[in-house]
Amino acid sequence: MSLDGVSLIFGGKDTEPVLAVDSINIEIPQGQFVAIVGPSGCGKTTILNMLSGLIPPTVGSVKRHGEEVTEPSRDIGYMLARSALSPWRTARKNVELGLQFHGVGRNERRNRAEELLELLHLEGFANAFPSQLSQGMRQRVAIARTLAIDPDLWLMDEPFGALDAQTRLVVQAEFISLWEKSKESTVLFVTHDLEEAVLLADRVLVMTARPGRIKSDNVIDLPRPRIIDELRFDEQFKAAEHKIWKELRSEII
Ligand SMILES: Nc1ncnc2c1ncn2[C@@H]1O[C@H](COP(=O)(O)OP(=O)(O)O)[C@@H](O)[C@H]1O
Ligand SMILES: [Mg+2]
Structure with a gap:
């Protein structure tokens, strides 16, 4: 996947044009x-929207598997901080939703959804409605729903941002161990939490304040599988986080 000389300007006709992102060049190998x-x-968020094919760049090109991205594709999983579950569907029916769009038959859908709920430790909650689940459980249903379509690319926009610190740790650990099982899918994970970025990622891109440019590209050379609740206290981890923090800090403060 690549962004090549990508800039995006919002508005322009009736409103003041806003240069949102400026001259972005990123190359991401599959499975990173x-x-x-x-x-x-x-x-x-604008970068994720361009990668997903929801909005075209004003300048430059966005490519996946060597081809220009021009429209949303079904092998992309997009997750947000408060991924909306359908309130009138049970957890299982929510997970089945993506499979339904893919034309998967009823029984297979049901089995697959139950398997995924089990994988995310939600067995026993298949028939619960979102309102009967905690925030953390709802977000795990959203992960299961995204997993169901077996995405080749995960676009995640502060996916765990609405969770309290402890729940977040549990959901992060579940997500990273699922991904580490195959490491086949590419993940683009937006977060305002630097600790989360360094705990999970192979690589952390730091952006400047608007107009967004890539300020630095940092390889996170920590072994996998990562036991994130322990890794947080590791010296090598802390040094990596601190180094990136110094760059991020001057953009925020
Ligand atoms: N549809 C839009 N129209 C005009 N400006 C927008 C629109 N979407 C985003 N912007 C502006 O573009 C900039 C980048 O937005 P966004 O990608 O949402 O930032 P982030 O996700 O990093 O917080 C912001 O200044 C925002 O106000
Ligand atoms: Mg955003």
């Missing part, structure tokens, strides 16, 4: 876990 950090409003 990349985190993007940067101050609020620097264009992180």
Whole structure:
């Protein structure tokens, strides 16, 4: 996947044009876990939207598997901080939703959804409605729903941002161990939490304040599988986080 000389300008006709992102060049090999950090409003969501094919860049090109991205594709999983579950569907029916779009038959859908809920430790909650689940459980249902379509690319926009610190740790650990099982899918993970970025990613991109540019590209050379609740206290981890923090800090403060 690549962004080549990508800039994006919002508005222009009736409103003042806004240069949201400026001259972005990124190349991401398949199977890499990349985190993007940067101050609020620097264009992180805009980058995900361009990668997903939801909005075209004003200048430059966005490519996946060597081809220009021109429209949303079904092998992309997109997850947000408050991924909306359908309130009138049970957890299982929510997970089945993506499979339904793919034309998977009823029984297979059901089995697959139950398997995924089990994988995310939600067995026993298949028939619960979102309102009966905690925030953390809802977010795990959203992960299961995204997993169901077996995405080749995960675009995650502060996916765990709405969770309390402890729940977040549990959901992060579940997500990273699922991904580490195959490491086949590419992940683009936007977060305002630098610790989260360094704990999870192979590589952390730091963006400047708007107009967003790539300020630095940092390889996170920590072994996998990562036991994130322990890794947080590791000296090598702390040094990596501190180094990146110094760059991020000047964009935020
Ligand atoms: N549809 C839009 N129209 C005009 N400006 C927008 C639009 N979407 C985003 N912007 C502006 O572009 C900049 C980048 O937005 P965004 O990608 O959402 O930032 P981030 O996700 O890093 O917080 C922001 O300054 C925002 O106000
Ligand atoms: Mg955003």
